[in-house]
Amino acid sequence: MGSSGGGIERKLADHPKLPKDKTVAVVVLDGWGEASPNQYNCIHAADTPTMDSLKKGVPERWRLVRAHGTAVGLPTDDDMGNSEVGHNALGAGRIYAQGHTRTLWDHNKTETRDGDKGDQNSEKAEALEVAQTQDAKTDFRRSVDEAEEDSEEETDELEAKLVDNALASGKIYEGEGFKYINECFEAGTFHLIGLLSDGGVHSRLDQLQLLLKGACEHGAKRIRVHILTDGRDVLDGTSLGFVQTLENDLVKLREKGVDAQIASGGGRMYVTMDRYENDWNVVKRGWEAHVLGEAPYKFRSAVEAVKKLREETNADDQYLPPFVIVHDNGKPVGPIVDGDAVVTFNFRADRMVMLAKALEYEDFDKFDRVRFPKIHYAGMLQYDGELKLPSHYLVSPPEIERTSGEYLVHNGVRIFACSETVKFGHVTFFWNGNRSGYFNREMEEYVEIPSDSGITFNVQPKMKALEIAEKARDAILCRKFHQVRVNLPNGDMVGHTGDIEATIVACKAADDAVKVILDAIEQVGGIYVVTADHGNAEDMVKRNKRGEPLLDKNGNIQILTSHTLHPVPVAIGGPGLLPGVRFCKDVPDGGLANVAATVMNLHGFEAPSDYEPTLIEVADN
Numbered sequence: 001m002g003s004s005g006g007g008i009e010r011k012l013a014d015h016p017k018l019p020k021d022k023t024v025a026v027v028v029l030d031g032w033g034e035a036s037p038n039q040y041n042c043i044h045a046a047d048t049p050t051m052d053s054l055k056k057g058v059p060e061r062w063r064l065v066r067a068h069g070t071a072v073g074l075p076t077d078d079d080m081g082n083s084e085v086g087h088n089a090l091g092a093g094r095i096y097a098q099g100h101t102r103t104l105w106d107h108n109k110t111e112t113r114d115g116d117k118g119d120q121n122s123e124k125a126e127a128l129e130v131a132q133t134q135d136a137k138t139d140f141r142r143s144v145d146e147a148e149e150d151s152e153e154e155t156d157e158l159e160a161k162l163v164d165n166a167l168a169s170g171k172i173y174e175g176e177g178f179k180y181i182n183e184c185f186e187a188g189t190f191h192l193i194g195l196l197s198d199g200g201v202h203s204r205l206d207q208l209q210l211l212l213k214g215a216c217e218h219g220a221k222r223i224r225v226h227i228l229t230d231g232r233d234v235l236d237g238t239s240l241g242f243v244q245t246l247e248n249d250l251v252k253l254r255e256k257g258v259d260a261q262i263a264s265g266g267g268r269m270y271v272t273m274d275r276y277e278n279d280w281n282v283v284k285r286g287w288e289a290h291v292l293g294e295a296p297y298k299f300r301s302a303v304e305a306v307k308k309l310r311e312e313t314n315a316d317d318q319y320l321p322p323f324v325i326v327h328d329n330g331k332p333v334g335p336i337v338d339g340d341a342v343v344t345f346n347f348r349a350d351r352m353v354m355l356a357k358a359l360e361y362e363d364f365d366k367f368d369r370v371r372f373p374k375i376h377y378a379g380m381l382q383y384d385g386e387l388k389l390p391s392h393y394l395v396s397p398p399e400i401e402r403t404s405g406e407y408l409v410h411n412g413v414r415i416f417a418c419s420e421t422v423k424f425g426h427v428t429f430f431w432n433g434n435r436s437g438y439f440n441r442e443m444e445e446y447v448e449i450p451s452d453s454g455i456t457f458n459v460q461p462k463m464k465a466l467e468i469a470e471k472a473r474d475a476i477l478c479r480k481f482h483q484v485r486v487n488l489p490n491g492d493m494v495g496h497t498g499d500i501e502a503t504i505v506a507c508k509a510a511d512d513a514v515k516v517i518l519d520a521i522e523q524v525g526g527i528y529v530v531t532a533d534h535g536n537a538e539d540m541v542k543r544n545k546r547g548e549p550l551l552d553k554n555g556n557i558q559i560l561t562s563h564t565l566h567p568v569p570v571a572i573g574g575p576g577l578l579p580g581v582r583f584c585k586d587v588p589d590g591g592l593a594n595v596a597a598t599v600m601n602l603h604g605f606e607a608p609s610d611y612e613p614t615l616i617e618v619a620d621n
């Protein structure tokens, strides 16, 4: 991943009309979409005078862009956006096929697909009801055979969808990564660790199903799956259905003589899937459950674990405590030991990098691993091309190269990027094409503000927005940088908690932060670009096909914790912007990828010819 450097022309042509050396603030409001005003639109409900003023200001300098589906490289326009694809598009200026996000839901949706978000939500909600009321024999999730059929269909239908293609064609089993894993099948256990849902943001159930089947066909005799329950990219409460589907598949494998079981698990936000080193305790809990076979909760089955933990600890899917599955004698069914093979089946990097380090690095001081088994470990993808982590992987990641950051730095633009820990990699790693580190340490400074850890962000909805804004302000006022880029996490991180009151506070905090940055831009005669990576806080309720809020059996509103399909705003302005600069009318379907060329223009450069077109033009006044 990342830019390869040498040989490729990095010199940008001067923009014929726009000056260089202006300070440009690029502000990404995470999870800030545009939706109709109502009580579940937390952005509307919040006091957001700064963002309101941008919308109500110069009409040619505020517009919406698409932040989901094909606009960000996802297979269909029923796919919600996410931070990875959003920041990739914003930073790279081109739409990369992010083919890993096809979901089983999409197949269900093909009959009714009309781009209406209400359809998506209502189908999910209807399925949730099914999940809650039917037993493990339900057809709520389909079997591995059906998943395989669909995967084959998809290959014809979609281009270069990396993991899907590798699974459908069988190439995944011919690659170096799988061969390395395969070496342990004779004597060891094959472990799979990852997020169990069809959310399609970090992983996908049907890919796991195919990989399990394929591994057995290639000689795996003993399999243990370590599951992380979701409730964040999918509805809370759906994990039970996913576990039941997986259990059904494992029963079938056992009938074929494979010793296959779920061995451990926990909720994704509390166990294993931390990111950007915000809280190593999360990964430690995962290590103890998955590797050591130790956890505070022990069950005979994962279905029982999810049911009981939800009931008895009151935890939702995202925050289920760690558990292990044990034999009658209380011994764990599947700790990871010398000679075993391990695959982390998430394709998205940010929340797997930390576990990958724990599984791979001989020298490791983040927590006491107690034992460091000698295993063969591979990621579904290589998660960090710069670190070459993990060194073995099943599918090669897409090469996102020649990102706007690399071009701009090469052309003398000094860049400052900042966010708090939970989003720090979004404006650095994702922005730069899933590449960690600087392009040029002399020209760039990346500042990470430590996030609160060990809390859900509805408890501290203001998060570090003000601190991020103050760092950005200082970076602007010191005049050392041409681009000052931030991510303000509030709308997204608090929106994922499903807490409407807190999300309203979060949106106000993000708006306050934007004001601090715009005030600084005003002082230095600079330019601002304010946008978002995808929707979240602007719609917090599940809706039926008519767009009406859905109620659960008790008559309560069903809360939507996931992202949305809504477009996001882009606003430009500031005293440094020439009076004739305005959004052009000939990019009506513009998406996030058009922002990179726009920003390059505002720095005084033409974008490379293969970038998505700029959103702006300069009218002669």
Ligand SMILES: O=C(O)[C@H](O)COP(=O)(O)O
Pocket (backbone or CB within 6 Å): 030, 081, 082, 083, 084, 201, 202, 232, 233, 351, 492, 496
């Ligand atoms: O990892 C997460 O928090 C969610 O799955 C997706 O949110 P993000 O794409 O905004 O990071």
Ligand SMILES: [Mn+2]
Pocket (backbone or CB within 6 Å): 030, 031, 082, 083, 084, 086, 492, 533, 534
């Ligand atoms: Mn995001």
Ligand SMILES: [Mn+2]
Pocket (backbone or CB within 6 Å): 031, 083, 492, 493, 496, 536, 563
């Ligand atoms: Mn999010």
